[in-house]
Amino acid sequence: MEKQKPIIHRKDLRWYEQFYIPQIIAGMKITLTQVFRPKFTRQYPEVKWQPPPSFRGRPVLVEQNGVERCVACGLCSRVCPALAIEVQASETELSKERYPVKFEINMLRCIFCSFCEEVCPEEAIVMSQDFELTFTRQEDGIFGKDKLLTPLDKLKDRLEFLRKMR
Amino acid sequence: MEIIITIIKIIVVLGVMLGCVAYIVLLERRLSAGIQNRIGPNRVGWQGLLQPIADVMKLVFKEDIVPTKANRFIHDLAPIISIGVAMTTFAVIPFGDRINLFGYDIKLQIADVNIGILYILALTSLGVYGLTLSGWSSNSKYPLLGGIRSSAQMISYELSMGLSIIGVIMIAGSLELDTIVEAQAGWRWNIILQPIGFITFVVAAFAETNRLPFDLPEAEPELVAGYHTEYSGMKFALFYLSEYANMFVASAIITTLFLGGWQVPFVHSLGLPDFWVSVIQVFGFLFKIILIVAFFIIIRWTIPRFRYDQLMNLGWKFMLPIAILNLLITGLIILLI
Numbered sequence: 001m002e003k004q005k006p007i008i009h010r011k012d013l014r015w016y017e018q019f020y021i022p023q024i025i026a027g028m029k030i031t032l033t034q035v036f037r038p039k040f041t042r043q044y045p046e047v048k049w050q051p052p053p054s055f056r057g058r059p060v061l062v063e064q065n066g067v068e069r070c071v072a073c074g075l076c077s078r079v080c081p082a083l084a085i086e087v088q089a090s091e092t093e094l095s096k097e098r099y100p101v102k103f104e105i106n107m108l109r110c111i112f113c114s115f116c117e118e119v120c121p122e123e124a125i126v127m128s129q130d131f132e133l134t135f136t137r138q139e140d141g142i143f144g145k146d147k148l149l150t151p152l153d154k155l156k157d158r159l160e161f162l163r164k165m166r
Numbered sequence: 167m168e169i170i171i172t173i174i175k176i177i178v179v180l181g182v183m184l185g186c187v188a189y190i191v192l193l194e195r196r197l198s199a200g201i202q203n204r205i206g207p208n209r210v211g212w213q214g215l216l217q218p219i220a221d222v223m224k225l226v227f228k229e230d231i232v233p234t235k236a237n238r239f240i241h242d243l244a245p246i247i248s249i250g251v252a253m254t255t256f257a258v259i260p261f262g263d264r265i266n267l268f269g270y271d272i273k274l275q276i277a278d279v280n281i282g283i284l285y286i287l288a289l290t291s292l293g294v295y296g297l298t299l300s301g302w303s304s305n306s307k308y309p310l311l312g313g314i315r316s317s318a319q320m321i322s323y324e325l326s327m328g329l330s331i332i333g334v335i336m337i338a339g340s341l342e343l344d345t346i347v348e349a350q351a352g353w354r355w356n357i358i359l360q361p362i363g364f365i366t367f368v369v370a371a372f373a374e375t376n377r378l379p380f381d382l383p384e385a386e387p388e389l390v391a392g393y394h395t396e397y398s399g400m401k402f403a404l405f406y407l408s409e410y411a412n413m414f415v416a417s418a419i420i421t422t423l424f425l426g427g428w429q430v431p432f433v434h435s436l437g438l439p440d441f442w443v444s445v446i447q448v449f450g451f452l453f454k455i456i457l458i459v460a461f462f463i464i465i466r467w468t469i470p471r472f473r474y475d476q477l478m479n480l481g482w483k484f485m486l487p488i489a490i491l492n493l494l495i496t497g498l499i500i501l502l503i
Binding site for chain 1: 197200201202203204205365464465467468469
């Protein structure tokens with residue numbers, strides 16, 4: 001049996017509609033009114049987008065009381081699917097006893113998966129809201145501790161979000 | 167002295183025309199952006215006013231690629247034909263009344279040809295060679311399809327274009343563009359006397375300039391970029407320029423034939439000296455052209471593209487009979503009056 005085609009109901013054009021001209025003028029009115037409506041464009045470098053706390057931007061180390069929270073357990077380095085994180089541990093006099101001498105994230109490799117953030121037992125590495133990562137040389141793509149350390153109060157939104165969602 | 171005046175006129179007209187065309191591109195980009203709720207180019211210069219210069223700079227430094235097995239000579243020739251036709255058409259269009267400058271009586275028209283309309287019709291139909299040759303010489307399928315389409319489309323619309331002009335010629339009783347403009351003094355514009363002729367001519371002009379409801383030669387969804395797919399760098403820029411120059415010239419022809427040319431109503435009642443009257447008339451002419459160009463642009467972003475068979479149906483079954491009917495009615499009325 002042949003499949004029945006769906007019936008399309010088309011209105012017959014009225015006599016004045018067959019000249020198309022009133023329709024064209026109506027269409028032009030619609031397009032012209034769009035010109036005066038608010039624009040959707042964001043003037044990017046001047047007006048920046050504020051990402052929501054759920055946004056996964058550049059991973060950073062949380063800095064509390066002037067030192068990083070990180071205890072250099074190396075879990076983030078283990079879990080990283082792109083092998084972007086390199087940690088070297090050492091001992092310290094502080095109560096956390098261990099700290100990373102070297103903590104490097106290769107931003108050329110990072111895929112912003114936030115696995116490091118999930119696995120971290122100390123909430124020491126979180127995804128920030130920073131999405132502007134430009135560098136002109138490959139060597140600049142390896143972010144060391146100097147670039148990664150971020151004060152705690154800048155990351156409050158994300159930490160709150162993580163506590164709520166976990 | 168005549169020659170020097172003519173050369174100065176040519177330089178001024180070409181300069182004004184190229185400047186206008188460059189800014190029509192900007193107008194199109196800004197207006198289309200507005201219609202799509204965007205902002206459009208506004209970074210180069212104040213509100214993007216230097217954008218045309220930046221565009222040209224970019225295109226000049228682009229590599230000029232010629233496809234292998236392309237017919238190199240014709241491939242180079244095609245954009246030259248396109249731009250040449252677009253530029254030379256403006257020669258016979260009067261852009262103002264006589265003006266008295268430094269003791270010289272200058273007629274504001276480059277070439278005062280007594281068969282002005284015939285010249286325009288002849289040259290605009292030459293424009294199709296640019297498109298067809300570019301399509302054929304590229305040795306590529308999409309440009310070839312675009313070229314074939316353009317030739318078919320232009321030939322179909324040439325006829326109704328010519329026929330809709332004849333009504334205007336009958337009213338003015340001359341092929342000379344100057345006489346036609348003078349016949350439209352005051353409010354006796356041909357758009358009022360010849361509304362059907364105006365509509366058919368505008369539609370045919372859209373088809374002749376390959377603007378959107380009829381832009382089949384470069385229909386992006388089907389033919390990549392149509393006839394100029396294989397062009398790059400300055401040769402592409404020439405095609406781009408000629409498209410907009412064609413639009414400018416088509417608007418100028420529409421203005422001259424139907425919107426009273428450089429006639430500005432009531433300008434003589436202001437009591438200004440003759441020189442300033444002429445200047446106002448020249449700017450009035452430019453203003454009318456820009457209005458028509460804006461109309462072209464808004465139409466482009468309003469109406470979807472015609473299918474090929476719809477285009478041919480409209481051209482042969484609708485436009486042609488209406489143009490002939492308009493011709494008969496005009497003739498009858500002229501006979502009776």
